[in-house]
Structures are given as structure tokens and as C-alpha cells.
Amino acid sequence: xxxxxxxxxxxxxxxxxxxxxxxxxxxxxxxxxxxxxxxxxxxxxxxxxxxxxxxxxxxxxxxxxxxxxxxxxxxxxxxxxxxxxxxxxxxxxxxxxxxxxxxxxxxxxxxxxxxxxxxxxxxxxxxxxxxxxxxxxxxxxxxxxxxxxxxxxxxxxxxxxxxxxxxxxxxxxxxxxxxxxxxxxxxxxxxxxxxxxxxxxxxxxxxxxxxxxxxxxxxxxxxxxxxxxxxxxxxxxxxxxxxxxxxxxxxxxxxxxxxxxxxxxxxxxxxxxxxxxxxxxxxxxxxxxxxxxxxxxxxxxxxxxxxxxxx
Numbered sequence: 069x070x071x072x073x074x075x076x077x078x079x080x081x082x083x084x085x086x087x088x089x090x091x092x093x094x095x096x097x098x099x100x101x102x103x104x105x106x107x108x109x110x111x112x113x114x115x116x117x118x119x120x121x122x123x124x125x126x127x128x129x130x131x132x133x134x135x136x137x138x139x140x141x142x143x144x145x146x147x148x149x150x151x152x153x154x155x156x157x158x159x160x161x162x163x164x165x166x167x168x169x170x171x172x173x174x175x176x177x178x179x180x181x182x183x184x185x186x187x188x189x190x191x192x193x194x195x196x197x198x199x200x201x202x203x204x205x206x207x208x209x210x211x212x213x214x215x216x217x218x219x220x221x222x223x224x225x226x227x228x229x230x231x232x233x234x235x236x237x238x239x240x241x242x243x244x245x246x247x248x249x250x251x252x253x254x255x256x257x258x259x260x261x262x263x264x265x266x267x268x269x270x271x272x273x274x275x276x277x278x279x280x281x282x283x284x285x286x287x288x289x290x291x292x293x294x295x296x297x298x299x300x301x302x303x304x305x306x307x308x309x310x311x312x313x314x315x316x317x318x319x320x321x322x323x324x325x326x327x328x329x330x331x332x333x334x335x336x337x338x339x340x341x342x343x344x345x346x347x348x349x350x351x352x353x354x355x356x357x358x359x360x361x362x363x364x365x366x367x368x369x370x371x372x373x374x375x376x377x378x379x
Contacts, residue, residue: 069171071367077171078361081164082297085273086357088157092269093262095153097252099146100259104251106138108244111230131234135227139219151217154268155205158213161277162195169284169362176288176364191283195276216268222260225250270355278349278360285362291317291377292368295351297358305329307352314363314372320347 200211207213233243253259295310306329324347331353351358
């Protein structure tokens with residue numbers, strides 16, 4: 069496969085991942101609307117005694133039961149579909165990396181079909197294990213995906229909002245509005261489910277993509293890559309100055325952690341100690357949508373003659 073065809077294949081995978089992420093966000097917005105409608109109806113039916121004010125003697129335990137029932141309904145429908153689609157996305161991301169690196173392999177190593185298929189199975193198995201997904205495509209209890217698809221924090225926040233409103237006796241309309249803002253968010257702040265699951269949709273999807281690429285690169289002996297993905301309005305300085313450029317693995321591992329434009333937590337800034345940063349897996353860190361496109365040494369030398377690759 070030519071370099072042009074490889075670039076097109078990689079670009080198509082990038083667009084597909086963007087589409088998957090946008091689809092999951094739209095899905096969550098729909099679930100937020102559905103959950104709000106269910107809860108708003110139950111608030112009026114169960115808590116409003118016809119005076120336009122939340123006055124109830126049922127207590128927080130009974131209110132909690134009301135909220136749990138609403139969440140259980142959503143879990144069986146919208147959220148269940150979301151979890152299933154997220155796992156489908158994960159297999160799609162793994163599959164896209166398979167396709168690119170299997171196509172790239174002949175340009176760097178002379179491997180037969182049997183060895184290529186064995187390599188693919190090994191990488192796929194490794195990625196499923198890291199994500200906590202079994203051979204049948206189900207989340208393993210206690211695994212990464214299982215931990216990221218937990219809505220208990222969302223339930224707790226909704227209970228806090230409704231219990232506080234019931235305890236203070238605020239008008240029903242105000243409580244419903246507060247619940248709507250909490251669940252659905254505003255133009256500038258995402259909704260509760262979006263905040264809960266954004267790390268899965270963005271950071272975990274990107275981590276999986278990069279980890280899969282890195283696994284293939286290790287097996288194929290690839291050292292050079294392009295910092296790919298393009299720029300958007302919110303791109304950080306760290307990514308802006310690297311976008312579209314060629315780097316070596318050692319260069320990234322040596323230089324990127326020392327870059328002052330690399331996003332850091334408050335604790336990291338205060339201590340000067342970077343915690344848990346893996347350049348080839350984390351790149352520009354949180355919400356970074358860039359991808360690592362490994363390339364042959366020959367192409368790397370052509371694109372960047374000054375790059376020192378491994379001997």
C-alpha cells in the first residue's frame with residue numbers, strides 16, 4: 069500500500085472515531101432529556117400536593133426510592149444501549165488500528181499472512197484485557213469499562229438536589245428547573261451524564277487508540293510517528309506546536325514531560341512532579357484528540373532528515 073493510501077486509511081479512522089464520539093454525546097443528551105422528563109413527572113405526581121410547593125413527609129429514603137426507580141428505568145433502556153454502543157465503538161477503534169498497521173507492516177517488515185494474523189490476535193486480546201472486555205464483548209465486572217459505566221454518582225447528585233428542595237419547601241417549578249439544569253446542563257456547561265461519561269468517550273477512546281498503535285509499533289519495531297489529528301479552536305499550545313510533525317519515541321519520552329506547556333494538575337504545578345504521564349499514551353493529556361500515526365523509518369527520514377532514529 070502506498071503512503072498516500074496509508075494516510076487516507078489513517079484519516080478515515082480518525083474521522084470515524086470523531087463520529088463515534090459525537091454520536092455518544094448526542095446519545096447522552098437524549099438520555100438526559102428522557103431522565104429529566106421521567107423525574108419531573110414523578111416529582112409533580114409524588115411530591116407536589118397540589119399547592120405548587122414541594123411538601124412531603126415521606127423522607128429522604130422514600131425520595132431516594134423514587135429516584136432509584138427512575139434511574140432503573142433509564143438503565144434498562146437508554147443507558148443500556150449507551151454501554152452497548154460504547155463497547156461497539158471500542159471494537160471499532162481496535163479494528164481500525166488493525167487495518168492500518170496490517171497495511172503498514174509490509175513496508176517495514178517481511179511478515180507472512182500467518183504471522184500478521186497472529187500479531188493481530190495478540191494485540192486485540194491485549195486491548196480487550198486492558199479495557200476489561202471478555203471474548204463475547206461484555207464488560208468484565210471490576211474492569212475498566214465496568215468502572216467507567218457506573219451511574220451511582222449521577223444518582224447521588226440528583227438525590228441531593230431533590231432532597232434539598234423537598235426539605236426547604238421550594239416551589240415545584242423552581243425544583244424542576246434546578247433539576248433540569250443539573251441533568252441537562254446549559255449552553256456552557258455539559259449535563260450530568262455527559263460529565264460522568266466524557267472521560268470514557270474521549271480520554272479512554274483516545275487512550276485505547278494510542279495503546280493499540282503502540283502495541284503494534286513495538287511488534288513491528290517502529291520508532292517514528294506523526295503527531296496527527298489537526299487543530300480546533302480549543303487546541304492547547306502543547307498540541308499546536310506538534311500537530312502534523314514527526315517525532316521519535318525516545319524524543320517524545322525525553323522531551324515532552326519537560327515541556328512547560330504540557331497541561332498539569334494544580335498539585336503537579338506546585339510540586340514540580342509529573343504524575344503518571346506516558347507521552348505516547350497521553351500526548352496532550354485530558355481531552356486531547358490527537359492520534360499517533362506510526363510510520364516507517366524511511367518515510368520519517370524523508371519528512372524530517374534531522375531526526376535521530378534508533379541504530
